[in-house]
Amino acid sequence: MSFDQKHVDRRSFLKNIGLLAAGTAMSAGIGNIISPGVAQAAAPALPWPYSSLDADVVRRRAYDNYWLGGCMYASAKALLDTLYETAGTPWDTLPADMFKYGKGGAFNWGTLCGALNGSLYVMSLAAGTSVDPLGNELIGWYTTNPFPSRLCDSYAKFTRVRQTTSKSPLCHISVSLWCNTVHKTVNSDEKKDRCAKVAADTAAKAVEILNAWKAGTFAGVYQPAAEFQSCLTCHNGPTSTLDNEQGLANCTECHTGH
Numbered sequence: 001m002s003f004d005q006k007h008v009d010r011r012s013f014l015k016n017i018g019l020l021a022a023g024t025a026m027s028a029g030i031g032n033i034i035s036p037g038v039a040q041a042a043a044p045a046l047p048w049p050y051s052s053l054d055a056d057v058v059r060r061r062a063y064d065n066y067w068l069g070g071c072m073y074a075s076a077k078a079l080l081d082t083l084y085e086t087a088g089t090p091w092d093t094l095p096a097d098m099f100k101y102g103k104g105g106a107f108n109w110g111t112l113c114g115a116l117n118g119s120l121y122v123m124s125l126a127a128g129t130s131v132d133p134l135g136n137e138l139i140g141w142y143t144t145n146p147f148p149s150r151l152c153d154s155y156a157k158f159t160r161v162r163q164t165t166s167k168s169p170l171c172h173i174s175v176s177l178w179c180n181t182v183h184k185t186v187n188s189d190e191k192k193d194r195c196a197k198v199a200a201d202t203a204a205k206a207v208e209i210l211n212a213w214k215a216g217t218f219a220g221v222y223q224p225a226a227e228f229q230s231c232l233t234c235h236n237g238p239t240s241t242l243d244n245e246q247g248l249a250n251c252t253e254c255h256t257g258h
Contacts, residue, residue, distance in 0.1 A: 044090045047128035051086035052211045056151075058082050059204040062115075063152050066196035069096075070103025071171075072114030074199035079122040079206065105171030113171045115195075115202035116142055123206055127213060133220050134209050139169050140222025141205055143249060147174070148197030151204075157193045168249045174198070 061078035069077070077096040084091040099121070101107060102114035116139060123138070124131045146163035153159040162182050166174035175186060175195070184190045212218040224232055237243060 043093075046125060047130070048083075048090055048125045049087040050083070050126040050210060050214055052214055053079075053082050053086060053207045055204040055207040055211075058207050059151060059200040060155065062203040063156065063196045063200040066192075066199050069100040070114055071195055071199045072102025072118040073097070073099040074118065074196065075115045075203040075206070076118030076121055078200075078203045079119065083122070083126070110172030110175070111170060113142065113169055113174055113198070113202075115199040116169055118199075119202050119206035123210060126210055130213070134213055134218065137209055137218075137220040137222050138202070138206055140220075140224075142169055142202060143167050144222070145201070145205075147178070147201065148194050149201050152197045152200050156197060158190055161190070161194055161197070170249075 058078045061081060062074045065074035065077045068074075073096065076099040080091055080094060080096060099114075099118050102117045105111040105113060106117075119138060120131075120135050123134055127134055143166060146165050148161055148163065150160060162178075164174075164178045164181050166177055168174060175191065178184075178194060179186055179188075179191055182190070209218065232240065235241070235243070
């Protein structure tokens with residue numbers, strides 16, 4: 001290769017390096033221009049606007065939604081859609097499909113019931129930092145309420161279904177207890193209809209609680225039952241004797257007394 005060819009190749013190489021460096025710097029500059037804008041695009045502060053809802057409207061929507069995406073989707077979408085109709089944006093900014101993960105207690109793991117999970121999500125948006133007593137009331141009610149109610153019977157696939165009380169917010173216990181009691185499988189149409197009603201009843205109860213909170217009349221009535229109150233006194237909370245247990249559900253479902 002001649003000297004001239006080497007010189008030209010070297011100049012081309014240096015030129016390309018320069019273009020690459022310039023391109024990198026420009027990309028960095030663009031990134032610096034774009035990033036602050038992205039960082040400033042924050043979600044609306046909580047609480048989001050809330051207008052009192054019709055519990056029966058939400059109940060019917062949740063029942064119907066269950067067949068499209070499971071229990072968490074059912075309760076969350078019913079509340080979101082109805083809130084958008086009554087209070088407007090930003091209730092229309094959440095993609096409802098995001099709640100489908102919660103079916104069967106999150107990907108069918110049987111953890112927190114999806115009907116609770118979806119309802120609590122929306123309650124948190126509506127009430128902001130005031131949500132704790134509202135959420136505690138909904139979970140406590142769920143653990144003591146006989147499911148399913150007969151308030152969906154006029155449009156449900158199965159009517160006058162036998163009821164059970166879970167004494168737990170866990171999907172695993174709620175569903176297994178009911179299936180064992182009525183001798184139905186988890187994948188039966190009867191069980192699915194039962195869970196559609198659970199989603200409907202839970203979303204409707206969330207409405208009752210939120211409406212009372214909005215009106216300034218909310219007063220939680222749930223109290224741990226005497227059968228496990230002493231367990232909490234000994235094991236739960238900073239003022240308890242041992243403070244070595246997390247959870248407020250009825251512990252006697254899984255643990256025997258001392």
